[in-house]
Amino acid sequence: MDFNDTAVQAEFRAEVQEWLAANAQRKQAGEPGKMALSDEAKLADAKQWQGKKAAAGWGAIAWPKVLGGRGGTPMEQVIWRQEVAQYDELDDFFTIGLGMCAPALMAFASNEQKAQYLPRLASGQDVWCQLFSEPSAGSDIAALRTTAKRDGDKWRINGQKVWTSGAHFADYGIVLCRTDPTVPKHKGLTLFFIDMKQPGVDARPIKQADGGGHFSEVFFNDAVVSDDQVLGEIGGGWKGCLTVLMNERLAVGNAQPTGFARFHELSKSLQINGKPAIDDGMVRSHMADWYVRYAGLKHTNNRILTALSKGAMPGPEGSIAKLVAAPMNQAINRYAVQLLGQAGVITDPTLARMQAHYQKEFLFSPGVRLAGGTDEVLRNIIAEQVLQMPQESREDKTVPFNELPTGL
Structure with missing residues (x-):
C-alpha cells in the first residue's frame, strides 16, 4: 500500500482544500451542526450545497463533463470525500442518486435520457431513490413480489417496497420488479426508472425511534411506466441490480x-x-x-x-x-x-x-x-x-418463482 498522493492527486487535493476553505462551513468539535436540522431544512440545505458544488465543478467529480461532471477519476472522488468530511455540509444527501442510481442510468439508459436526467441530478435539482427491499423478501432481493405486467407498450407496476431512503422527497427512483414469475427468481426481474410523483406511487415515511423519518414504505397501485423506462433488458434486471449494488459498495x-x-x-x-x-x-x-x-x-x-x-x-x-x-x-x-x-x-x-x-x-x-x-x-x-468457501445449498435458484412454497 502507498499512503502518499501522487503528484497529480496532491495537486487535486490542494485545489479541493482551497475551494472548501472558501466555500464550506467547518465542523465545530462536539456540535452536531446541520445534522440537527429538520428533514425539510436538510433537504433544502443539501440541494443548495449540491448546486453550489456543481456550479464550481465538484458536483459529480468522476462523471463525464457532458453529463454535468468533472471528468475526473474515482480516486479524485475519494479525495473529495476525505476533505469534505472535515466540514459541516450535507455532502452525503445525494449519495444514493449520484453513486447508485446514476451508474445504472449510465449503463442502461439511452443517450437522450442520460442528457435529460443526469445533469439535473448532478446539480441537485432532482433527488433519486433506490426501490429494492420488500416486506416479504427480507435480505433476499431476488425473492421480491412487486410485479410489472405489460399493457400494450406500457407496464403496470403493483406491489410494495420498504426501507427506501428518501422516497418521500425523491423525484425519481429505480425500481426492480418481477416481470416473469414462470422462470427462476433471478431470471424474471426487470429494472425500471419511475417518476415518484406520478399517479399510482404512494411514499409514506416510517416514523423512527429517533424521531426522524429517513426511510419510507412505497406502495405501487397500477403505476404506469413506458417501454423506454426499462433499464437494460426485459428479464435482465438482476444484472442491473448487481450494477447498483456494486456501486453501492464504492459509494458508501x-x-x-x-x-x-x-x-x-x-x-x-x-x-x-x-x-x-x-x-x-x-x-x-x-x-x-x-x-x-x-x-x-x-x-x-x-x-x-x-x-x-x-x-x-x-x-x-x-x-x-x-x-x-x-x-x-x-x-x-x-x-x-x-x-x-x-x-x-x-x-x-x-x-x-x-x-x-x-x-x-x-x-x-x-x-x-x-x-x-x-x-x-x-x-x-x-x-x-x-474466502472462497462453499456456497450454501440454494435449491430455489432453479425452481420457477411461482412454484416456490410460500406462506402467503
Missing part, C-alpha cells in the same frame, strides 16, 4: 460511520467522579478496543483505495468495512448514552447535551446495521466471495 463502503472520533472528544470533556472520562480505566479499555477496530478499518480502506488508484474496482472486500463499523457504531453510541447517566434519557435537543446527538444516534444505529446489507448477508459475501 469506505464511509461507514463508527462514531469513534466524536466519542474520543466526548471522553475528554465528560466528567466521571470529578475527572475527565478518558482517565477512567473502564472508558480507556473500551477506547483501546474501539481504536484497534478503527485502525483496522482505516487500513482496510487504504487497501481498497490502493486498488482504486490503480484502476481496479472495489470488490466484495468492501463488505468488511460495514460488518465492523456498523456494530461498532451501535456499541459506541450505547456506551455514550450510559456515560451521560440520567441526562442520557433526555431526547429533547433543546435540553440535552450536544442537542441529544448520542441519544438519536443510539436509536438510529440498528437501522445502520440493516441498510446496505444485513450482518448475515455481509458474512455470506465475505465467506463465499472473499
